[in-house]
Amino acid sequence: MMLARNADSLFWIGRYVERADDMARILDVAVQQLLEDPTVDTDLMVGHVLTVLGFEPGPGAKSVWSLADRVAYDRSVPGSIVGLLQAARENARGAREVISSEMWECLNATYMGLAEAERRSRRLGPHDFLTHIKGRAAMFAGLADATLSHDDGYSYLLVGRSIERVDMIVRMLLSGDRASSPSWMSVLIAAGAQDTYIRAYRGAVEAEKVVEFMMIDRLFPRSIFHALRVAEHNLAVLDQRPDRVGVQSRALTLLGRARSDLEFIDPVALMRDLPEYLLTLQETCRAVSESIAEEHFHIAPYVSWTDAGLASGPDGEGLR
Known part of the structure; x- marks a missing residue:
């Protein structure tokens, strides 16, 4: 029988990678709309996307770049895409004996390459970073199916x-x-x-x-x-x-x-x-x-995402 800590890690690796992938997908569509449609109300659109993803909209100017900074790149927020991939990598590190080496290498390489992917996307636009995340998530899913x-x-x-x-x-x-x-x-x-x-x-x-x-x-x-x-x-x-x-x-x-x-x-x-x-x-x-x-x-039950009914957001709460 599998150790509870390893089972826990695998469960959360599945959740974190899936959420990073889906957040990248939602954010990519929103970014394209904001950049291509001049009739879109930027403040309204950014606030809506943040709410859908479980973040508090917060004060300050809203733009494509502020949206990407908060949802994709912000390392101080565990609920960001970067934070989710870091959490997935840390869970994989603790469960090395029950995952394949290729799965670990995929997550580790993905995390280690995030800084360069962010620098590149700041030159080329958020779409480049989000496409990279979707591709790495798909690679991880394929490796899990094929090597585990x-x-x-x-x-x-x-x-x-x-x-x-x-x-x-x-x-x-x-x-x-x-x-x-x-x-x-x-x-x-x-x-x-x-x-x-x-x-x-x-x-x-x-x-x-x-x-x-x-x-x-x-x-x-x-x-x-x-x-x-x-x-x-x-x-x-x-x-x-x-x-x-x-x-x-x-x-x-x-x-x-x-x-x-x-x-x-x-x-x-x-x-x-x-x-x-x-x-x-x-x-x-x-x-x-x-x-x-x-x-x-x-273990005592806990909740991963605390934004019940999209009314409030985690901004880092609930990640393990």
Whole structure:
């Protein structure tokens, strides 16, 4: 059986890398809009992006550069992209015996190269840095799939990645504007879903179809349903309780309930009650994470991201 500290580290490596990747995706779309569309209200847009990502907007002038400084580069904020990758690297350092050398080298090289990537992006623009982060996150995910035994450690990594993915897709959908097709296209681009969506629906970008695709599509790996199913399957593999009816962990029960509710939901009702449903999913992710910490890692439950309902932001709280 895997040591609890190693299981804990793998779970959080999965979460940190996924969040860094998704934050880079959201920020990249926002930066492109701010730079290319002169009609965008910069203060409003920057404040909205900060809120979606769980940061307090704060005082002072707002610009593309101030947004990137705070969300991407700020080493004093553990919740920034740089801070998340540092946390992932430190967790990997403590779990060297259960990850592959290539996974460690990827995270270590990524972290060590952040300063140069930042200097380059300050000359060329934030897009260069954010593209670099997305590429390194994809490399890490590929190395984990290809070089890590698909045992308990791999399952903990996937559970962490999947729970974080649900939370981040929820944030993307909460940022959408029901009346604006460009806004929903931005959501698809941030999720890396635009090409798959267009091939699946072959039509105009409509709010109802985007929400349906991002929430209940069975095949797209970044849909909420798919991520819930992956998390549920891997947590079931890890659940060491006797195989009796109704005897399973609270975390597994919460995941199963969320997946089942989403699987059979009426799309019309989903769109009508979308904000409430998304916030419920966000709270489920929080509760699942706390339950896993208590049941699998044998530590007091804690919350990773403290911005309940996007009302407040961590700015460094909750990272381990």
